[in-house]
Amino acid sequence: MIKDLLGCMSQGETLSEAMENIQEARQLWIETAYECGHEIPLPTTEVEYSGSLFLQIPKSLHRNLADRAEREGMSIEQYILAVLSKAA
Missing domain, CATH: 1.10.1220 (Arc Repressor Mutant)
Incomplete structure (x- = not known):
């Protein structure tokens, strides 16, 4: 799950597969938001x-x-x- 991108999540059978899948989901989420004219939020930084x-x-x-x-x-x-x- 990517907390900055509402509803953007994925899974995989292994950690490696899950990481690949979430990167693909992130890319598709951003592309879809752009095509629909929705706002794409900037990544948040970790709070210290x-x-x-x-x-x-x-x-x-x-x-x-x-x-x-x-x-x-x-x-x-x-x-x-x-x-x-x-x-x-």
């Missing part, structure tokens, strides 16, 4: 994540998290990271 996140939360939740972090003997950032890691 910085590891930083800015998040505004209610004051009461902030206080609750800070209290729990203090009881655990860690910073609020460390506590939130631990909670999110467990949830993910």
Whole structure:
């Protein structure tokens, strides 16, 4: 499947066959879209994540998290990271 080309997918009995088939499907998809006058999307690039996140939360939740972090003997950032890691 090619995520940028809606509905463009293929398969094969081996990885090599699947790769050949998806390239053929991509070419046919683009040719058909061009002939029909449809927009051909540009390929998206992979997103790079910085590891930083800015998040505004209610004051009461902030206080609750800070209290729990203090009881655990860690910073609020460390506590939130631990909670999110467990949830993910």
